[in-house]
Amino acid sequence: MITKFNTFWALLGLMFVTSSAVAQDHDHEVHKEAAHHEEVAHDDSHHATALHGEDSETDIKAVIKETIDHHLADSYDFHITDGIGFPLPVILFDNGLKVFSSSKFHHGHEVASIDGDNYVLYHGDGKIYKALSTDIHTAIDIDDHDHVTNEKPLDFSITKNVFMILVMAIFMFFLFSGIAKSYKTSLKPQKAGKFLEPIIIYVRDEIAIPNIGEKHYKKYMSYLLTVFFFIWFLNLAGMTPLGINVTGNIAITFSLALMTFIITQVSGKKDYWMHIFWMPGVPVVLKPVMAIIELIGLFVKPFSLMIRLYANMLAGHVVLMSIIGLIFVFGKWVISPAFFGLTLVLSLLELLVAALQAYIFTMLAALYFGSAVEEHDHH
């Protein structure tokens, strides 16, 4: 059932599409206007002064906003907490391939010189630009609208999100190939299989078979299972205090939706295309109108898949972190415990949402595959 090589190649493709998409990802989710506050979130001493400063209320809100923005954004190093973390490799394609450690940027405080080219990490949007000079203060040129006018190199870096995808891919590969192997000796599930077998069976019996049909479902099982566990595990990883926000990144949900779209179109049978371009059972006058609507629907489906997962996870993280922030905004013994309780309840809700979003994505993907392979007998 778990064809491990299919899973492996699906993941490999996933990684490729995603890593390039992440690196080329443009300014979606990060609020740039607070760029000048950037130091505040990183610097512990600032943090302390913010807590006891005169206008501590506004400062604390700025700190919370910065922390949330920092958490939601992708970054070039894996930052866990103050002083704990490690740099990740930066891969640029600009007059040849350039690979170096992100520690060369010194968190954006220095210009990195590699083989005669200078690069700078701009704090405002956390992206790498070509530096205009080797001095950090004049390396970036910002126009009146707060846009950076510097040239951008092609960026294929292993960022935090890409790193997490790779870790999760390797983890899933060993986990599921291990389970698959254990079925060769006995049909009784072993170890992790005891927990995961019912879920795999559920995906097959409740998601794949009813939506795709007994005849064709096997072909799509590897993709559905991969996507289900990939989204679920990454959603759960987002609930850990490591500060991972992979599924809340639109580039990743975009590549997931894109793959679902491609698989649907490639497996589309004659009936599927006829229902799009020449809807049977509809008056001839209406047929071209229906074709236009169906054609729009073709692209709306993966688009809604992308937005749903992205917005749900992003909103979940923002709400959860904002309520944790409220503990510090009030800072009173009477009110703060209430927000602690609220955080706990919302975390439990997020655990449910983590599984629910994986289920809905898989479910809708199966529904679209089903519509592509469906065979109608009535005409």
Next chain:
Amino acid sequence: MEIPEIVGAGLIVIGAGLGIGRIGGSAMEAIARQPEATAKIQTAMLIAAALIEGIGFAALFAK
């Protein structure tokens, strides 16, 4: 007088909330009538709720 955009977003969210509420309520009634069809009703409910939710999120990005 100019109406701020956030009011429109709020209206959309109210609409989406009412919609999902209706789906949930109807599903609950249906389950009460036919408990044996719970699984099917739940699936249909989740799909419909997910589709409406998409519109709700559109409001958040329309700002």
